Amino acid sequence: MRIRKKIIVCCLAFAASGNVVFAQAKAIIRIDPAKEGARISPTLHGIFFEEISHAGEGGLYAELIQNRGFEDSRLPQGTTLQNGNIVPERTPHFMLMPEQASDWTMPWTVRSPWPAWTSRTTGQSTLSLSLTADHPLNEATPHSLEVKVSGKDTGKAELINEGFWGMNAIAGDEYNLSFYVRNPGTYQGALTASLQSKDGKVLAAHVFPALRKGEWTKYTCILHADQSDPAAQFVFSFGGKGTLWFDIVSLFPQKTFKSRPNGLRADLAQYIADLKPAFIRWPGGCYVEGINIQSAPDWKRTLGPIETRPGTFSPWGYWSSDGFGYHEYLQYCEDIGAAALYVFNVGVSCEFRSGTFIQDDSLAPVIQNALDAIEYAIGPVSSKWGKLRAKNGHAAPFPLKYVEVGNEQHGPRYAQRYNRFYEAIRKKYPAIRIIASMGIADVNRNTLKDMQQLDLVDEHAYKGVNWSFTHNDHFDNYKRGNWDMYVGEYATNGGVGTGNMAATLSDAVYMMAMERNSDLVKMSSYAPLLVNVNDVSWPVNLINFDAGHSFARISYYAIKLFNENRPDVNLATTVQVLPPAEKTNQFSGGIGLGTWDTQSEYKDIQVEKNGKILYKSDFGNRGSDWQPIRGDWKKGDSSIRQTAAGAQLLVVLKDSVFDTYTLTLKARKTDGYNAFIIPFAIKDSNNYLRAHIGSYVNSHCVFESVSGGYEVSDLTDQRPLNQPIVKDRWYSIRLEVQADKVACYLDEKLLMEYKEPDKVFAISGRDEKTGDLLIKMVNATGADCNTTLQIAGNPLIDKEALLTTLAAGGEKSENSFEHPTATVPANSLVHNASNEFQLNLPPYSVNVLRLKDKR
Numbered sequence: 001m002r003i004r005k006k007i008i009v010c011c012l013a014f015a016a017s018g019n020v021v022f023a024q025a026k027a028i029i030r031i032d033p034a035k036e037g038a039r040i041s042p043t044l045h046g047i048f049f050e051e052i053s054h055a056g057e058g059g060l061y062a063e064l065i066q067n068r069g070f071e072d073s074r075l076p077q078g079t080t081l082q083n084g085n086i087v088p089e090r091t092p093h094f095m096l097m098p099e100q101a102s103d104w105t106m107p108w109t110v111r112s113p114w115p116a117w118t119s120r121t122t123g124q125s126t127l128s129l130s131l132t133a134d135h136p137l138n139e140a141t142p143h144s145l146e147v148k149v150s151g152k153d154t155g156k157a158e159l160i161n162e163g164f165w166g167m168n169a170i171a172g173d174e175y176n177l178s179f180y181v182r183n184p185g186t187y188q189g190a191l192t193a194s195l196q197s198k199d200g201k202v203l204a205a206h207v208f209p210a211l212r213k214g215e216w217t218k219y220t221c222i223l224h225a226d227q228s229d230p231a232a233q234f235v236f237s238f239g240g241k242g243t244l245w246f247d248i249v250s251l252f253p254q255k256t257f258k259s260r261p262n263g264l265r266a267d268l269a270q271y272i273a274d275l276k277p278a279f280i281r282w283p284g285g286c287y288v289e290g291i292n293i294q295s296a297p298d299w300k301r302t303l304g305p306i307e308t309r310p311g312t313f314s315p316w317g318y319w320s321s322d323g324f325g326y327h328e329y330l331q332y333c334e335d336i337g338a339a340a341l342y343v344f345n346v347g348v349s350c351e352f353r354s355g356t357f358i359q360d361d362s363l364a365p366v367i368q369n370a371l372d373a374i375e376y377a378i379g380p381v382s383s384k385w386g387k388l389r390a391k392n393g394h395a396a397p398f399p400l401k402y403v404e405v406g407n408e409q410h411g412p413r414y415a416q417r418y419n420r421f422y423e424a425i426r427k428k429y430p431a432i433r434i435i436a437s438m439g440i441a442d443v444n445r446n447t448l449k450d451m452q453q454l455d456l457v458d459e460h461a462y463k464g465v466n467w468s469f470t471h472n473d474h475f476d477n478y479k480r481g482n483w484d485m486y487v488g489e490y491a492t493n494g495g496v497g498t499g500n501m502a503a504t505l506s507d508a509v510y511m512m513a514m515e516r517n518s519d520l521v522k523m524s525s526y527a528p529l530l531v532n533v534n535d536v537s538w539p540v541n542l543i544n545f546d547a548g549h550s551f552a553r554i555s556y557y558a559i560k561l562f563n564e565n566r567p568d569v570n571l572a573t574t575v576q577v578l579p580p581a582e583k584t585n586q587f588s589g590g591i592g593l594g595t596w597d598t599q600s601e602y603k604d605i606q607v608e609k610n611g612k613i614l615y616k617s618d619f620g621n622r623g624s625d626w627q628p629i630r631g632d633w634k635k636g637d638s639s640i641r642q643t644a645a646g647a648q649l650l651v652v653l654k655d656s657v658f659d660t661y662t663l664t665l666k667a668r669k670t671d672g673y674n675a676f677i678i679p680f681a682i683k684d685s686n687n688y689l690r691a692h693i694g695s696y697v698n699s700h701c702v703f704e705s706v707s708g709g710y711e712v713s714d715l716t717d718q719r720p721l722n723q724p725i726v727k728d729r730w731y732s733i734r735l736e737v738q739a740d741k742v743a744c745y746l747d748e749k750l751l752m753e754y755k756e757p758d759k760v761f762a763i764s765g766r767d768e769k770t771g772d773l774l775i776k777m778v779n780a781t782g783a784d785c786n787t788t789l790q791i792a793g794n795p796l797i798d799k800e801a802l803l804t805t806l807a808a809g810g811e812k813s814e815n816s817f818e819h820p821t822a823t824v825p826a827n828s829l830v831h832n833a834s835n836e837f838q839l840n841l842p843p844y845s846v847n848v849l850r851l852k853d854k855r
Helices: 266-274 326-335 364-380 384-391 414-427 502-517 552-565 619-625
Strands: 024-040 043-049 077-084 085-088 117-121 125-133 142-149 157-161 167-169 173-182 191-196 202-208 214-224 229-237 242-253 279-282 312-316 318-320 341-344 400-405 433-437 456-464 483-495 522-527 531-532 543-545 550-552 570-580 593-594 599-610 612-616 626-630 633-635 641-644 650-652 661-672 676-685 686-693 700-705 711-714 732-736 741-746 749-755 760-765 773-781 783-793 801-807 826-830 838-839 845-851
Touching: 024 760, 024 773, 043 531, 043 552, 117 125, 125 157, 125 414, 125 543, 142 157, 173 191, 173 773, 191 214, 202 214, 214 242, 229 242, 242 749, 242 760, 266 550, 279 326, 279 400, 279 522, 318 570, 326 341, 326 364, 341 364, 364 400, 364 414, 400 414, 414 433, 456 502, 456 711, 502 522, 502 552, 502 760, 502 773, 502 845, 552 801, 552 845, 593 599, 593 641, 593 686, 593 845, 599 676, 619 626, 626 633, 641 650, 661 676, 676 732, 686 741, 686 749, 700 741, 700 749, 773 783
Parallel strands: 024 783, 043 279, 043 522, 279 341, 341 400, 400 433, 433 456, 456 483, 483 522, 531 543
Antiparallel strands: 024 570, 077 085, 117 157, 125 142, 142 242, 157 229, 167 229, 173 214, 173 242, 191 202, 191 229, 312 318, 543 550, 570 760, 593 650, 593 676, 599 612, 599 641, 599 661, 626 650, 633 641, 661 732, 676 686, 686 700, 700 711, 732 741, 741 749, 760 773, 773 845, 783 838, 801 826, 801 845
């Protein structure tokens, strides 16, 4: 889970570096339609849903009441509460040997016995609440809320549910309310259910004149909203005195996706449907694994009436009601024409949490549970679980095509477990494609070697903003095997704010690499898909929403654009970026000094250009030249020391901008974990590049970019140091900054280099139904790219072509609630298409050109 820190922006005199002038790029894109490459998988683009950041509960699942069953204050199964943290039972961890237990804990943020519910009284009315386990509605919902109303008749007594940071009431819309009440007979009077604004304005209301005496009774009504409020709340108003017990209070908009009961929020479901995903991966992710093995989800608990679903605790820190259950998931897949990809637990909980597991000799029921899930989806109605599917309203099989054996497990121990699942599933369901987990990052060879049979392997790829540009050949160089690849989770999520145009450019280049290598990559899905902005657990998400609004990030439109323009076969394509007539200084800006969880000292700082000294440190007489930004910087007669711990500690040289130069200095580590950080190309105190010597706990070195003060993204691969930086020893550091290249030396030995990559990319393919040529092009530079397209072989090309462009005014441009469609694709016509023609690609743009065959 990401920790967000307050960022302090300091206005420094780096004005020259803030107005970088980009030279116009020039490129030649050559396409040979006669040379076909890999055929492109029709399943290349899917989606991945996980219960994270209230993506479902308070998001895609349309339920408006939070904590409808009054169970959200209970601890997850198999845990205790200690010093404000939930602590799992200390049983062995699946990945720790020998049989060690994890010391993982999670903060328990629940502060009320009945989260999301409050009471309000006026005048002489009184209302008291208590959570009780007496006389439960059923085993799945063992608690109920006891409400005692007393006092004189003057005043109001109300029970309020805040929803998920509000409820979206829309004038003219209707909402289905249902709830259970137990009234032993002490309460007499009316009960009013309403939607209200926070100031008490009634938006919709229904009066129940009297409540039946006796056992649990279900009540229903329709609330018709006369006014709108995107942040409304639900209210029970009591017109009598006495005691009542409430359970399973549920409120749904009638306008769910396809008007399904217990359905999905229409706008969010439509966003997903509009992507036309080939498949939906569900339900996770870490959610599948659980914080411990006892709390892992079980599809069987998500079937049937909502009052019989006990709920599942998400590893992301909240309870899910299981309302968006297995049946609803399969139904949604069918509704939008997507295949189902069901991920099941393999008897192992999340290794980054407790890592508890079921022993190998007790796996048979776990394997059978997976087989039962498949049977529920596609089994005949004569089978046990197929019969239940039919009873639940769907006699025909659902479109389940794939299953995944766990999530992010890896290593030989998992491989042996995977083999048992594979054998059982393949024997009974030979048409189902089975996906193997590979942990995090690239395909794990240590896992592969013990797997007996493979269909697909799942690679996860969360990368920094520059990675796709410098690793465009990642899949080109991949060692192939007797398996296909599914990139189950990918995103550019480092150094891109909450998902700006820079992220989209990088995502687009990554998708182009997958498409170009479709002999290997058959499926992919971006992650995470959804985020309620009131509960952000992950830095970058595809679709953002609150109770009443939503918007899609720019990368959403790039994925949609690529999926709508997916050819059938790749064509040979080369890109030649021509060198500019005059090099621009790409690393202009200020310089600084920094540390990360390290105490270091710097001295003898000098900047030189063409034999001329531009700056030389003199801390005794000119210590004020350096402005501390973060940290505790002590200036001596000849040096400056950083004495605090913490991330991104920084001091900068004021009022100085350099373009091409050589920076030399001496540095020594006095304490801490890492070593030295030398910022350069500083635009302001929160945006700069840096050489990091002693990264990864003093074991590696890397060039990095910093944005927003704390967002760090690698510019180069991490390179191991020959040996760690030694404490209390002075080192000589030299940074040679050229127009488009930076080199870092330690004690006169070259450590690492970085050169700005070419940032114009292209692939092409043929749509066999229409004969059209589809060309995808990315211009990730800050200037127009004058592009020459050359089509070999004299094909008959219509001079009029359709160009779709997704472009923003800058790398940091983002869509938002205020401007949800600030950056979306726009169509235009090209009138000069031929075998060779000119095309201008705007700065920071993703482009798809469709050339039509005149025949």
